[in-house]
Amino acid sequence: xxxxxxxxxxxxxxxxxxxxxxxxxxxxxxxxxxxxxxxxxxxxxxxxxxxxxxxxxxxxxxxxxxxxxxxxxxxxxxxxxxxxxxxxxxxxxxxxxxxxxxxxxxxxxxxxxxxxxxxxxxxxxxxxxxxxxxxxxxxxxxxxxxxxxxxxxxxxxxxxxxxxxxxxxxxxxxxxxxxxxxxxxxxxxxxxxxxxxxxxxxxxxxxxxxxxxxxxxxxxxxxxxxxxxxxxxxxxxxxxxxxxxxxxxxxxxxxxxxxxxxxxxxxxxxxxxxxxxxxxxxxxxxxxxxxxxxxxxxxxxxxxxxxxxxxxxxxxxxxxxxxxxxxxxxxxxxxxxxxxxxxxxxxxxxxxxxxxxxxxxxxxxxxxxxxxxxxxxxxxxxxxxxxxxxxxxxxxxxxxxxxxxxxxxxxxxxxxxxxxxxxxxxxxxxxxxxxxxxxxxxxxxxxxxxxxxxxxxxxxxxxxxxxxxxxxxxxxxxxxxxxxxxxxxxxxxxxxxxxxxxxxxxxxxxxxxxxxxxxxxxxxxxxxxxxxxxx
Amino acid sequence: xxxxxxxxxxxxxxxxxxxxxxxxxxxxxxxxxxxxxxxxxxxxxxxxxxxxxxxxxxxxxxxxxxxxxxxxxxxxxxxxxxxxxxxxxxxxxxxxxxxxxxxxxxxxxxxxxxxxxxxxxxxxxxxxxxxxxxxxxxxxxxxxxxxxxxxxxxxxxxxxxxxxxxxxxxxxxxxxxxxxxxxxxxxxxxxxxxxxxxxxxxxxxxxxxxxxxxxxxxxxxxxxxxxxxxxxxxxxxxxxxxxxxxxxxxxxxxxxxxxxxxxxxxxx
Numbered sequence: 001x002x003x004x005x006x007x008x009x010x011x012x013x014x015x016x017x018x019x020x021x022x023x024x025x026x027x028x029x030x031x032x033x034x035x036x037x038x039x040x041x042x043x044x045x046x047x048x049x050x051x052x053x054x055x056x057x058x059x060x061x062x063x064x065x066x067x068x069x070x071x072x073x074x075x076x077x078x079x080x081x082x083x084x085x086x087x088x089x090x091x092x093x094x095x096x097x098x099x100x101x102x103x104x105x106x107x108x109x110x111x112x113x114x115x116x117x118x119x120x121x122x123x124x125x126x127x128x129x130x131x132x133x134x135x136x137x138x139x140x141x142x143x144x145x146x147x148x149x150x151x152x153x154x155x156x157x158x159x160x161x162x163x164x165x166x167x168x169x170x171x172x173x174x175x176x177x178x179x180x181x182x183x184x185x186x187x188x189x190x191x192x193x194x195x196x197x198x199x200x201x202x203x204x205x206x207x208x209x210x211x212x213x214x215x216x217x218x219x220x221x222x223x224x225x226x227x228x229x230x231x232x233x234x235x236x237x238x239x240x241x242x243x244x245x246x247x248x249x250x251x252x253x254x255x256x257x258x259x260x261x262x263x264x265x266x267x268x269x270x271x272x273x274x275x276x277x278x279x280x281x282x283x284x285x286x287x288x289x290x291x292x293x294x295x296x297x298x299x300x301x302x303x304x305x306x307x308x309x310x311x312x313x314x315x316x317x318x319x320x321x322x323x324x325x326x327x328x329x330x331x332x333x334x335x336x337x338x339x340x341x342x343x344x345x346x347x348x349x350x351x352x353x354x355x356x357x358x359x360x361x362x363x364x365x366x367x368x369x370x371x372x373x374x375x376x377x378x379x380x381x382x383x384x385x386x387x388x389x390x391x392x393x394x395x396x397x398x399x400x401x402x403x404x405x406x407x408x409x410x411x412x413x414x415x416x417x418x419x420x421x422x423x424x425x426x427x428x429x430x431x432x433x434x435x436x437x438x439x440x441x442x443x444x445x446x447x448x449x450x451x452x453x454x455x456x457x458x459x460x461x462x463x464x465x466x467x468x469x470x471x472x473x474x475x476x477x478x479x480x481x482x483x484x485x486x487x488x489x490x491x492x493x494x495x496x497x498x499x500x501x502x503x504x505x506x507x508x509x510x511x512x513x514x515x516x517x518x519x520x521x522x523x524x525x526x527x528x529x530x531x532x533x534x535x
Numbered sequence: 536x537x538x539x540x541x542x543x544x545x546x547x548x549x550x551x552x553x554x555x556x557x558x559x560x561x562x563x564x565x566x567x568x569x570x571x572x573x574x575x576x577x578x579x580x581x582x583x584x585x586x587x588x589x590x591x592x593x594x595x596x597x598x599x600x601x602x603x604x605x606x607x608x609x610x611x612x613x614x615x616x617x618x619x620x621x622x623x624x625x626x627x628x629x630x631x632x633x634x635x636x637x638x639x640x641x642x643x644x645x646x647x648x649x650x651x652x653x654x655x656x657x658x659x660x661x662x663x664x665x666x667x668x669x670x671x672x673x674x675x676x677x678x679x680x681x682x683x684x685x686x687x688x689x690x691x692x693x694x695x696x697x698x699x700x701x702x703x704x705x706x707x708x709x710x711x712x713x714x715x716x717x718x719x720x721x722x723x724x725x726x727x728x729x730x731x732x733x734x735x736x737x738x739x740x741x742x743x744x745x746x747x748x749x750x751x752x753x754x755x756x757x758x759x760x761x762x763x764x765x766x767x768x769x770x771x772x773x774x775x776x777x778x779x780x781x782x783x784x785x786x787x788x789x790x791x792x793x794x795x796x797x798x799x800x801x802x803x
Binding site for chain 2: 144154372375377
């Protein structure tokens with residue numbers, strides 16, 4: 001451990017520091033700078049997407065149309081999803097990967113720094129274009145983020161911009177994924193064998209393969225939409241011999257691995273955090289790796305469970321039902337292993353641990369509703385209802401997003417060299433956790449009682465739970481301002497100075513370098529000493 | 536039985552609400568398959584509750600007992616093959632117990648043979664069209680005037696004063712009780728989905744393709760649902776109403792439909 005620190009110090013002074021001003025960011029090739037940009041970008045998108053969510057929830061506060069026209073409402077649901085999925089959650093994980101993977105595997109930087117720069121700078125372009133559609137004739141895309149034809153072909157001038165921005169997002173993700181894979185495979189410090197890698201690195205490696213496998217499929221699907229619209233093809237138009245349902249098969253072949261792309265890195269994050277605050281090694285490190293790999297494999301053979309109502313042969317439905325149920329096994333293994341990690345530990349409850357624990361409980365609830373959704377005949381009742389909305393928000397908000405927040409609190413002292421305000425962090429945690437449940441739990445009831453999703457107005461029997469959900473959403477949104485405040489406070493170095501270990505003897509190479517992490521770390525590969533090694 | 540008691544107790548507690556019915560659960564519905572689906576839903580739910588009690592119980596126990604503030608020393612163990620095998624095997628067994636009844640119900644759900652009556656349902660932006668196969672009866676079914684007026688932005692009409700707000704149509708689908716009704720679904724424009732929770736059927740209407748589903752309502756009454764697949768601007772405004780009549784009433788209704796004068800009367 002001490003050797004790594006001295007190595008980092010020795011080589012620090014014969015390297016340039018960061019460039020000054022705008023050039024530092026525009027021409028950035030340093031993994032830490034690019035990681036920061038990804039995280040800031042993701043934060044901005046999180047608030048834009050969140051603002052759209054609040055428009056949706058305000059309109060749904062009470063029956064009757066009060067604020068927006070139905071078409072604008074549909075634009076909001078569509079844009080909220082696209083921005084949150086591709087703009088907030090995915091870039092946040094890429095940002096964490098950029099910051100942490102080189103430091104966790106003892107590499108000086110990402111393997112392909114210029115591509116790294118490009119893959120980031122594509123994103124602001126893609127999302128400026130997507131957001132610009134809001135002011136185009138016909139408005140923003142309103143056919144749902146799933147872009148099902150033929151409805152999506154009724155989009156106005158926004159249509160080609162939607163397709164092109166999805167292409168760009170995919171391009172960015174693919175390049176980011178290539179970078180992660182090349183870095184992990186080639187740049188690990190020599191004595192870090194694959195099974196000695198930290199779980200966050202492992203889950204990201206698996207995620208990166210998923211990205212490379214499915215982002216081109218999405219690109220292909222939207223390209224077919226584009227040619228259907230402008231070049232006279234009929235991939236998805238029955239009148240020309242095509243099949244609208246084929247789009248759904250292709251889309252969900254991307255879409256289901258995509259949901260694991262958004263959760264596997266969060267699995268990795270909590271697998272780092274829980275051992276630190278339980279002061280006990282991660283239980284079953286290797287079986288966690290195998291579980292994550294099995295989940296990734298299964299994610300490719302369950303896509304049609306999103307489409308049980310489209311009309312499928314009985315055998316197809318049975319296959320996709322059984323395959324989907326099977327995912328509960330490796331996911332269960334992960335949850336049990338986290339529990340076993342906490343078991344007989346000596347736990348403390350700092351903010352990152354609190355978020356990880358909320359993740360553990362609430363993601364599991366999302367898993368339960370997922371299991372219920374796997375059963376075809378019940379799914380036929382749940383499908384496209386608020387039950388589904390509740391399910392995927394439980395796995396995405398207290399799942400992915402709490403994972404991201406836990407990661408930010410956990411590594412922020414390493415990034416800034418200062419502790420965040422623990423008290424405010426815990427207030428932020430409790431507000432977020434309470435409001436996330438107030439928002440999304442009643443949606444289970446709404447869905448079961450028969451409320452379809454994506455409707456701007458509803459029958460009066462759904463009024464009470466909708467009001468509760470809207471109050472929760474506004475509370476959750478406002479609570480996130482506190483998060484921004486805590487982060488800014490920490491970045492402006494207003495907390496106590498952080499030691500290089502930050503927490504009590506956490507494992508991993510990132511804790512062997514000083515806090516804040518120097519601009520260049522691990523110019524010479526470090527030794528993986530016993531006290532930082534995994535498994 | 537216990538299930539029913541629990542629900543009715545929950546219902547009594549929540550009955551105080553003035554404006555809404557605080558429905559917490561899926562309706563049992565009025566077809567054999569809707570009841571079966573409901574039971575399956577509850578069965579999987581109870582499995583989830585049981586697993587949650589064990590897993591969350593272990594987590595909470597650990598959170599209470601294994602904290603540094605109690606002065607405990609952290610244990611050192613980091614793996615156990617036996618534990619991994621146990622918590623891989625038990626979930627597989629539970630899944631098998633769930634999968635068997637789930638598959639049985641699914642097989643029944645797909646058995647659309649020997650219908651007593653076939654209705655071709657076509658989705659339009661934004662209304663439904665019903666055509667009774669073999670009978671000269673077909674009509675559009677749109678959002679009722681009362682709801683259509685109240686739904687306008689700032690209409691000044693309180694939705695709570697409108698009966699069955701957004702769930703009422705001008706002309707419902709009428710079917711006889713006890714008959715196996717086959718629904719053939721298609722669409723004229725974009726995707727729609729025909730969903731009636733009490734009948735436990737939801738099926739997509741796909742332009743250019745025909746989907747099939749069926750139901751046999753055991754109780755007469757009026758059952759309401761909505762389009763469940765996003766179909767554009769007025770997706771929220773194309774409800775479905777199915778009126779289940781006794782066989783003789785249905786026959787009388789059908790005869791009326793075929794009679795021009797009665798058609799006018801019905802349209803009023």
